[in-house]
Amino acid sequence: MTLIFSGNDFKYELESVVKLFIPATLFDIHFDIKPEYFSNDFCFIRRKKGKKETYLYTVCKIDTKTYKKSQSILNSSHNYDGECEMILARLLFNCLTALTGESAKWGILTGVRPVKRVNKMLDSGMSKQDIEKELSEKFLCEKSKIDIAYKTAITQRRLLKDMSGKSFSLYISIPFCPSRCSYCSFVSQSVESSINLIPEYIDRLCDEIAYTADMILGKGLTLDTIYFGGGTPTSLEANQLEKIMKAISRHFDLSALREYTVEAGRADTITREKLEVIKFCGADRVSINPQTMNDSVLKAIGRRHTVKQFVESFKLAKEVGFKSINTDLIAGLPTDTVESFKNTTEEIIALEPENVTVHTLSIKRAADLNRSSGTVIDNPAEQMVDYASQRLIERGYNPYYLYRQKNMLENLENIGWSKPNKESLYNIYIMEENQSIIALGAGASTKLVAKDGNLKRIFNYKFPLEYIKHFDLMLEKKNEAKEFIEQNIL
Numbered sequence: 001m002t003l004i005f006s007g008n009d010f011k012y013e014l015e016s017v018v019k020l021f022i023p024a025t026l027f028d029i030h031f032d033i034k035p036e037y038f039s040n041d042f043c044f045i046r047r048k049k050g051k052k053e054t055y056l057y058t059v060c061k062i063d064t065k066t067y068k069k070s071q072s073i074l075n076s077s078h079n080y081d082g083e084c085e086m087i088l089a090r091l092l093f094n095c096l097t098a099l100t101g102e103s104a105k106w107g108i109l110t111g112v113r114p115v116k117r118v119n120k121m122l123d124s125g126m127s128k129q130d131i132e133k134e135l136s137e138k139f140l141c142e143k144s145k146i147d148i149a150y151k152t153a154i155t156q157r158r159l160l161k162d163m164s165g166k167s168f169s170l171y172i173s174i175p176f177c178p179s180r181c182s183y184c185s186f187v188s189q190s191v192e193s194s195i196n197l198i199p200e201y202i203d204r205l206c207d208e209i210a211y212t213a214d215m216i217l218g219k220g221l222t223l224d225t226i227y228f229g230g231g232t233p234t235s236l237e238a239n240q241l242e243k244i245m246k247a248i249s250r251h252f253d254l255s256a257l258r259e260y261t262v263e264a265g266r267a268d269t270i271t272r273e274k275l276e277v278i279k280f281c282g283a284d285r286v287s288i289n290p291q292t293m294n295d296s297v298l299k300a301i302g303r304r305h306t307v308k309q310f311v312e313s314f315k316l317a318k319e320v321g322f323k324s325i326n327t328d329l330i331a332g333l334p335t336d337t338v339e340s341f342k343n344t345t346e347e348i349i350a351l352e353p354e355n356v357t358v359h360t361l362s363i364k365r366a367a368d369l370n371r372s373s374g375t376v377i378d379n380p381a382e383q384m385v386d387y388a389s390q391r392l393i394e395r396g397y398n399p400y401y402l403y404r405q406k407n408m409l410e411n412l413e414n415i416g417w418s419k420p421n422k423e424s425l426y427n428i429y430i431m432e433e434n435q436s437i438i439a440l441g442a443g444a445s446t447k448l449v450a451k452d453g454n455l456k457r458i459f460n461y462k463f464p465l466e467y468i469k470h471f472d473l474m475l476e477k478k479n480e481a482k483e484f485i486e487q488n489i490l
């Protein structure tokens, strides 16, 4: 597919629109060349400025069919460039819808955080009707997506109204897994290959915990939530988890903490001893993720545990006394079917977890699945997601965070569902970018939110070996966080 831009360079936004219909393709990009030169499929996107008006025009060709759309705007229009870009995106979207017969339910809203946009509209005082109208007419979103984005934003506003501007969250990265699942692109190392690094990694992580606590000491910041993610934190032994968690409680003031999550992740890493240590050290929420309740699908995605192991781990976590358990599911996994996914949903609902997060498979470049040639991913993920949404609503769950990723099957989204008053605050903060998150460990990225809403990101080294080797250098970089906090948050 060739994309030709004439009189404009709205490449980034408009390429995203084309990708809604023709995903996973490398486009041939040209500027200011006539489309007659191309015999293959193309999209020609033109802006031609006249004396008073600008003519906006798109023509797309796929196989033997072509489709054209055009519109004009006044040169004196408010936010002229922004308006031209939006109009061209809509024209392009309409051409591609007509040619492919496909629909993209989020319309031209291609960003990863649609709820953030709704929150901004609410902040500006827009009514529900105005928001619905804008999302429908300007962004071409379908009603089902508008409804869920709006509902999610309203839940978030209730939860965030008491958040202090001087509160922050702590993220602890444990980038190890017992083995690698085929759909995964996280920077996680299998314990088998990196077991020798783990003791030193933990020592450095404890050093980083102490250094960071010291850096913010006496600044009046309060620790609101803690999240252990990865990887699979429970890849570590019970005594190793205890060492890290005790370092946190020794160095940070946990008296205002509202939520403490450890992502246990895979059932093949969970033992009673580990859960008891996690609970004893202060965590009140765990995530145990089956992804599917079908053993043959688990095998197909290289996740080395069974459904039985998941159910046992889930029940163990209940027995140990966690007040909130999340379970992650993925719609669109290879070899999964709509019937099997419906069964997964029913079995999860029967366990009554406080949170259920329904992901849609995202094929990223790094994942083994994407690398293995000949793997055809063709799956009715939308029916799966719709079924889960309907059943979770019927069982009293509400959507409380939502995000999209690039290359998601059918341009869908990930939705966090929760029983009333059991929502995870951390998940909202990370998606809506409304609280600073100080992240520690390999692969972790700190995100600081200034008083004026600006963001600063600081990245730790990606891999455990780099993290260990360049640890002192990395601590020096932490001073950037200190300066930013002093100048922009306090």
Ligand code: SF4
Residues within 6 Å of the ligand: 176, 177, 178, 179, 180, 181, 183, 184, 185, 186, 188, 230, 231, 232, 265, 266
């Ligand atoms: S357990 Fe999670 S982080 Fe680890 S390899 Fe599997 S999907 Fe990736």
